[in-house]
Amino acid sequence: MNFFRNRSLKQLSIIIPGAFLILILLEIFWLQNRFSKTESVQYQIDFVRSVQLNNERLSFQINQLQQGSSLQPATLSLINQQELNLQIIETGGRIPGSDIFLPSLQRLPKITYRNLSELWIAYKKKILELHSKGNNDASAFALIQALSLRVSDWLTKLSDDLYDEAAKSRNTQTATLVVIIVTDVLLLIVLVAAFHRLVLSPIKYIEENTIVHQHTHGLTQNEIGSLAFQVNEVIEQLRDATDFVKGIGEGKLDMDYKAELDVNYAPGKHKLADELIAMQGKLKSINEEEQRRQWANEGLTKFVDILRNANDNVQALGDKIISTLVQYTGSNQGGLYVLNDDDEHHKFLELISLFAFDIKKFQKQQIKLGEGILGQTFLEKETTYLTNMPEDYARITSGLGDSTPKSILIVPLKVDRDVYGIVELASFREFEPHEISFVEKLGETIASTLSSVKVNQKNRKLLEQSQQQTEEMRAQEEEMRQNMEELTATQEGMNRLLKEAQEKETYLNNLMDATTDAIVAIDREYKVVLRNNAPLFEGFVSQGIKYEKGYYVLGLFKQEEFNYHKGIYDKAFAGETVKVTKEYFGRKYSISYNPLRSNTGEVIGVSIFAHDETELEALKEQLSRKQTGSSEGDWRLAEEVEKTFRIQLEALKITQEEIQPNRQ
Helix, strand or coil, rough: CCHHHCCCHHHHHHHHHHHHHHHHHHHHHHHHHHHHHHHHHHHHHHHHHHHHHHHHHHHHHHHHHHHHCCCCHHHHHHCCCCCCCHHHHHCEEEECCCCEECCCCCCCHHHHHHHHHHHHHHHHHHHHHHHHHCCCCCCHHHHHHHHHHHHHHHHHHHHHHHHHHHHHHHHHHHHHHHHHHHHHHHHHHHHHHHHHHHHHHHHHHHHHHHHHCCCCCCCCCCCCCCCCCCHHHHHHHHHHHHHHHHHCCCCCCCCCHHHHCCCCCCCCCHHHHHHHHHHHHHHHHHHHHHHHHHHHHHHHHHHHHHHCCCCCCCHHHHHHHHHHHHHHHHHCCEEEEEEEEEECCCCCCCCCEEEEECHHHCCEEEEEEEEEHHHHHHHCCEEEEEEEECCEEEEEHHCCCCCCCCEEEEEEEECCCCCEEEEEEEEECCCCCHHHHHHHHHHHHHHHHHHHHHHHHHHHHHHHHHHHHHHHHHHHHHHHHHHHHHHHHHHHHHCCCCCCCHHHHHHHHHHCCCCCCEEEEEECCEEEECCCHHHHHHHHCCCCCCCCCEHHHHHCCCHHHHHHHHHHHHHHHHCCCCHHHEEEEEEEEEEEEEEEECCCEEEEEEEEEECCCCHHHHHHHHHHHHHCCHHHHHHHHHHHHHHHHHHHHHHHHHHHHHHHHHHH
C-alpha cells in the first residue's frame, strides 16, 4: 500500500491500467494457446476417423480381389494415400486438400501409433505380396482380413487416446480459466480497496469539510492534496465573496473589495472576485441608467401634458415647449424652427419660438433648406452635436445669437423619415448622452403634434379643392360621355373592317386552293409564311418534308444545288423576276420567282408560282406527231386542252395580283 501512497494519481493511472492490461494480454495468449491445442486434438481425431474410413474402403477393395478381380491402380493409390496420412498423424503437417495443420502425436497416442504403424507395415506387405504372386491363396486373404481388422482396431484405440488427450486439455483449460477469474477478482478487490482508501476517502473528507466551510489539512501531497489546497482557497474566496455580496445588498455600491476584504487580491487571480467586482460595476451602471431613465420618463410625461393641452396657436405652443425644454435640460439657449412649405417651390425653416435670444434681432429669421448647420441637419435627418466651437462660430452658422456656447445640439423633429422642424439647444457645458437621447425621443413626439396640425391644415385645403374638383368633374363627365359615343362608333367601324379582312383572307385562301398550281410566299429569312394546298406540297409532305409555315426552303436542296437556288432567291430579293423550269416527282414545273414589296417599295419577301407543264408538253408532243392526217376529234381535243390551260393561266394571274397587295 505504501507503493500506492508514494505515487501520484497520474502515475497510478498509468501503472495500474498498464499492469492490468499486460496481465489480461498474457491470460488471453495462454487461453488462446490452450484453445488452439484442444482444437488441434479435435482435428487429429477427425483425421484419424477419415484414415479409418479409408482403411475400410481398402478392405472392401481387397475383398474384390478374392472374387477374381485384379488389384486396381486406385487401390495402390489408396495404399499410398494411407501411408502418407499415417505419416501426417505421427509427425504432423497440413491435411491434403485443406489449410489445417496437425501437430505431432504426444505421449500415449504416440505409443499407440507405433503399434498401429507396425501392423500397417505388415498389412501393406501382405497386400503387395498377394498382388505379385496372384490372388488364389485363400490363407493369404484370411491373414490380410485379420490384419485389416487389427489396423482398424488400433485406429479406434488411437482415436480413443486422442479423445482422452482432448478431455485432459479441456479440463486443464477449465481449471486455468477458473484460476484466472479468481485471480482477476482478487486483483480487482485490491484495486477497489486501494481506490477507496487513496481517492474516495480523501474526497469524502474534503466534501465534509467543504459543507461546513472548514479547511482540509493532513492529506498526501498528490493531486487530491492539491485539490484540498484549492478547495481551501475557494472556501476563503467564498467567505470574502459572501461578505462582499452582503455589503452590495445593503446598498454599498462603492465598497472596495481589496481594501476591506482581501489585501492580496489581484485582477485575474480569483475569477469569482473578478466577476463580483464586475457585477458591482454593472450594478452601479444600472443604477445610474435607471436614474437617467427615470429623469427621461418624467421629462416625457411633462411634455406629453404640454402637447396634450396644445391648441391651434402654434406660436404659444412653441414658446411653451422651448422654454420648458431649455430649463429641464439645463441649457442656456434654445430655438424651435418649423418647416414652412406653403409654397411648394420655396420651402424654408421658420424660427417660431425663442428662449434667451435677442428677440428683436431674430424674430423674423428664415433659413433655407441646406443652408448652414440647421439646413444640413434638416436634409440629413440626423442629430448634429457640436463641441468646442470657435469664438465666432455661433454668429456665422447658428441662429443662437452672438454668444459662443461650448456645445450645440441640433435635433430634427421627424416622424419616420418626414422632418417637420428643428430644435436647437446651446449650453456652456457638454450634453450627456442620455440628455441627447431624451431630446431625440421628445423630438418625435413634438413632430407628431406638428404633423397633426399640418394634416388638419392640409385637410381643410383638400376639402376646398375637393369641392372645386367636384364641379370640374361634372363638366368632364359630359365630355367623357361624348367621347364614349365616339369610341363606340369607332369600335363598330373597326369590327366591320375586321370582318371584311377576315372575309378577304378566306376568299384569298379559297382562290389559292382553287388551282392545282403551287403558290408559296417566303420572307427574307427564306422561311415559308404562306402556301396553298397544291399537289406539289402534298408530294413534299408524303416524302417527310415538312413544307409548312416556318419551313426553311433552302433545306430542300443538296449542297451542290444550294448556291444555285440561293442565287435565284437573292435575285428576287434584289427586285428581279426570275423564271426557271424544274422537275419534281417526275413532273415538269414552270416556276416564277416574284419580289413582294411593302407600301414603301421595299422588298420584304418573294412569291413563287409553280405551274405543272407535264400534260401540256405531252399534248404538244402528241400534236407534233399528228400535224398531218389528224382527225377532227383530235383537233377538238387540242382546243379543249388549250382552253383549259388559258383558264388556269388566268387564275394564276389573278392569284398573283391578290397575293401582291396582301403581302404589302
